[in-house]
Amino acid sequence: MGDMAAATRTAVRADVRSASAAGRGDDLRARAEEALRLAGVDPGAATPLASHVAEQARLARDWATVCVAERAAGVAAMQQSRLDVAVERLRAAVAAGRRAGEPTRTGEARMSLAGALLLTGHPGRSLREIDQACAELSGLAAARARVQRAAILQDMGRLDAALDDLRHALRVIRRAGDAQWATRALSNRGLLLVSRRELVAARRDLTEAAALCEAHGLAVAGALVEHNLAWVDAQAGDVPSALDHLDRTTVLFEALGLPLGSVLTDHAELLLSVRLVDEARELAEAAVAANTRDGRERHLPESRLLLSTVALVQSDLDAALDAALTARREFVHLQRREWATLADFASLQALTAADRPVTSARCRRVADALEHAGWIVPALEARLLAGRVEMSAGRTTAARRDFARAGRARHTGPADARARAWLGEALLREAEGRRPAALSALRAGLRVLEDHRATMGATELRAHVSTHRGEIAGTGLRMALEARDPRSALGWSEWTKATATLRRDARPSSDPVLAQLLADLRSTTESIGEDREAGQPTGTLVARQVALERRIRDHCRHASGGDATVRPPTVEALAGLLGDHALVAYLEVAGHMHAVTVVDGRPRLHHLGPAERIRHSVERASFALRRMARGDARPASVEAAGALLAQSCAAIGADVLAPLATAVGDRPLVVVPVGWLQSVPWSALPECADRPVSVSPSATHWHAAASRPASTGGRRAVVAGPGLDGALAEARDIASLHPTAALLVGEDATADAVSRAMDGAALVHVAGHGRLRADNPQFSALMLTDGPFTVYDLERIATAPRHVVLAACETATTAVVAGGEIMGLSAALLAGGTATLVAPVMAIPDIATASLMASYHRELVGGHPPASALRRAQSRTASADPAAAAVAASFVQVGYGGPEN
Incomplete structure (x- = not known):
């Protein structure tokens, strides 16, 4: 499309030169009409032609042609966001039309001027101009003016009047075949x-518009329709389809030279809806900058308002309030009352988050205004806030009225709105003392969100969208703890932990686009390493790496979902698989830690104390392990680190395990931690000295893993990645313990070979470099001979290996996103169907790892199950040097x- 536009511009410039040579003998009116046609499809080509024709027509005192040419120049300037120029040229067009005594030409120029005035933030003047245009025009021209007036009325919030104009106008326009x-x-x-x-009707209109653009070569209009289709899908909650439309919109806008501010705003809003907050902040700031640069005053406050919302989610409360107040002033200036109300709500949210007082009356006024303007979800939020303010003041009757109003929307509208309405209904029922009915409402809200999440194919999107269920699940968990109900507490806590990865639909290995992108990424990463070693600049290659990662991420986000999420198991289902093991699920609520234990089918609830105290001990233990594992620290430093580790682990054990001693005894443990407890070196706790410990991101995950049948193929593979002195020896030692295992080392340890070896294997051991990407966990990777083997590579494996050992740094560590979901290498393996994973939670030296890993595999070959085998191997290594002991504990x-079951 860009090449076609360039060719058109070249042809037009040649035409301009020939027009200059031919002088007044040319048909200026025809050239003016051509410039007007080009203004909507190729504004860069229209501008020089329109300016030349206007100049020649003035010399000839042909004011009607001047009117058309100046209008063409003004429309082209609007397309290029040169709004001051657009207003100037369009006023000149109106003046020329009046001078020519042609009301039709004058009215058409007023139409365009009205659009420019709206974009510059003058809706009142815009409406006056378009009303005058409608009075001056008739027939098809009048119908076109009504379309323009409808857009202005819509922007001003007068939706019924806008819809009436469009209905009448479309009948005339369709009959004329325009x-x-x-x-x-x-x-x-x-x-x-x-x-x-009315989303079905909206999509029908836009699909018809897209077909007309395709049939008639309307490139600019087609780009705008593509953008609007993204908006419809976003409002319907179809995130993958909306992302797809936005990607195409961006390509079209860039090719046509159209301003990107509104596209950036919508993209940021969509990412925020699934809580990809950092990306949303980056795009929102880019949208504000683009709209400011392009002088798009009408669009600027919208992007600023979105920036306020993103900043609020990030707890940047000063920035959130400042952006909301500025956006409100700008909306008021533009006479956009409905949007000003939305900015009022943003200010209200920022004030509430900052613990600054707000009144229930103000919340209700904002909720009423939002409801009137059609902002459904914000109106529900404001209504819930009003109810909470009343509840905190002890005014339960007023609170119940607010919650009741919020609950009315629970059967209609987008998923967010229905879920928020169910939360309002739950709070109403709780206020009325109907706790079972309140819990039923919360479960209904969760079902809405889980059904919505199931439509998303990308693990990343499903994980982040889980944020929306947090308040609903948290409310249920609070009620369960107040009732001292361990069974209910365990069930609700599962909804605050990882479940999104349980239903990954693997992207098939036959996806050629993804395969090529991943191969390009590996090649680029390898080239970066080579250039760095040679002392060469790597800026261009790093930029290519970033671009490739973005393309891979966006490609996978377009995948659609499949079946619904696996539901958390009952206590009875867990008990049936636990046998003589004890399950311990940790909960964090309002700054305090709790635990639910399940032993012999009996659930118990335990209060453990302040979370911050335990978190501090965990951080100290992690620091001590890292110091001990370095191997190059001074003896005094290592000794101090050992003492700190012992002290910290004793404190952790005293807080999280000692209070459970009566319930769990000396049984093997299945531990379900909250996110920050995942870095606990469980084997180093005094209470775990002689017992196996299995860790799982959720009881649901553990139940799914324990339920999977044993692998029947028996294939095994051992892999050694590059760049580690001890990896090759470790791999060979372990392969010798498994005589049928495939050994992939050196040039054989490529991504394709490892993928084939992993597919359906009973056991895979990988020794090599691991890299946790906190900025984008989906690009966490194992380093192979031909480059990084990322989460996206793992997700392409049709059947995940049953048992995986990753002797690579931090590969047991996952990124925990809001909502309790996990992302990273271990999450991808669990999602694909891996039942057992053994890996470290910190960086490890390879030499100190080899003996532990060899011991672990000997225990496996000797018939010990994985948790017991690891415990026995760790016990043997604990008496070795401090570095080896620290590695073992990690x-x-x-x-x-x-x-094996």
């Missing part, structure tokens, strides 16, 4: 219908660690 204006009318009506939540067994 494809360009039919496209504009359908696109505008589609947006209007979205605001009225390994954990994740998932199912019992005997």
Whole structure:
């Protein structure tokens, strides 16, 4: 498309030169009409032609042609966001039309001027101009003016009047066969219908508009329709489809030279909806900058308002309040009352988050205004806030009225709105003393969100969208703790932990686009390493790496979902698989730690104390382990680190395990930690000295892993990555313990070979470099001969290996996103179906790892199940030097660690 536009511009410039040579003998009126046609499809080509024709027509005192040419120049300037120029040229067009005594030409120029005035933030003047245009025009021209007036009325919040204009205008435009204006009318009506939540009708209008653009070569209009289709899908909650439309929109806008501010804003809003907050902040700031640079005053406050919301989610409360107040002033200046109300709500949220006083009356006023404007989800939030303010003041009757109003929307609208409405209904029922009914409402809200999440194919999107369920699940957990109900507490706590990865639909290995992108990423990463070693600059290659990662991420986000999420198991289901093991699930609520134990089918609830005290001990233990594992520290430093580790582990054990001693005794443990407890060196705790420990991100994960049948193929593989002195020897030693194992080392340890070896294997051991990417956990990787083997590579394996050992740094560590979901290498393996994973929670020296790993595999060959095998191997290594002892303590067994079922 960009090449076609360039060719058109070249041809037009040649035409301009020939026009200069031919002088007044040319048909100026035809050239003016051509410039006007080009203004909407190729503004860069239209501008020089329109300016030349206007100049020649003035010399000839042909004011009607001047009117058309100046209008063409003004429309082209609008397309290029040169709004001051657009207003100037369009005023000149109106003046020329009046001078020519042609009301039709004058009215058409007023139409364009009205659009420019709206974009510069003058809706009142814009409406006056378009009203005058409607009075001056008749027939098809009047219908076009009504389409323009509908857009202005829609922007001012007068939706019924806008819809009436569009209905009347479309009848005339369709009869006349005017494809360009039919496209504009359908696109505008589609947006209007979205605001009225009539999404099926909106998509029908936009699909018809897209077909007209395709049939008639309306490139600019087609790009705008593509953008609007993204908006419809976003409002319907179809995130993968919306992302797909936005990607195509960006390509089209860039090719046509159209301003990107509104596209950036919508993209940021969509990412925020699934809580990809850092990316959303980056795009929102870019949108503010783009709209400021392009002088798009009408769009600027929208991007600023979104920036306020993102900053609020990030707890940047000063930035959130400042952006909201600025956006409100700008909306008021533009006379956009409904949007000013939305900015009021943003200010209210920022004040509440900062613990600054707000009144229930103000919350209700904002909720009423939002409801009137069609902002469904914000209106529900404001209504819930009003109810909470009343509850905190002890005014339960007023609070119940607010909660009741919020609950009315629980059967209609987008998933967010229905879920928030169910939360309001739950709070109402709780206020009325109907606790079972309140819990039923919370479960209904969760079902809405889980059904919505199931439509998303990308693990990343499912993980982040889980944030929305946090408040609902947290409310249920609070009620369970107040009732001292361990069974209910365990069930609700599972909804605050990782479940998104349980239903990954593997992207098939036959996806050629993803395969090529991953191969390109490995090649680029390898080249970066080579250039760094040679002392060469790597800036260009790093930029390519970033671009490739973005393309891989976006490609995978477009995948659609599949079956619904696996539901948390009952206590009875867990007990049936636990046998003589004890399950310990940790909960964090309002700054305090609790635990639910399940032993012999009996659940018990335990209060453990302040979370901050335990967190501090965990951080100290992790620091001590890292210091001990370095191997190059001074003896005094190592001794101090050993003492700190012993002290910290004793404190952790006293807080999280000693209070459970009566319930769990000396049984093997299945531990379900909260996110920050995942780095605990469980084997180093005094209470775990002689017992196996399995760790799982959720009881649901453990139950799924324990339920998987044993692998029947028996294939094994041992892999050694590059760059580690001890990896090759470790791999060969371990392969010798498994005589049938495939050994992949050196040039054989490529991504394709490792993928094939892993597919359906009973056991895979990888010794090599591991890299945790906190900025983007999906690019956490194992380093192989041909480059990084990422989470995306793991997700392409059709059947995940049953038992995986990763002797690579931090590979048991996962990134925990809001909502309790996990992302990273271990999460990908668990998602694919790996039942057992053994890996470290910190960086480890390879030499100190080899003996532990060899001992572990000998125990496996000797018939011990994974958790017991790791415990026995760690016990043997504990008496070695401090570095080896620290490495041993850092390994954990994740998932199912019992005997093959």
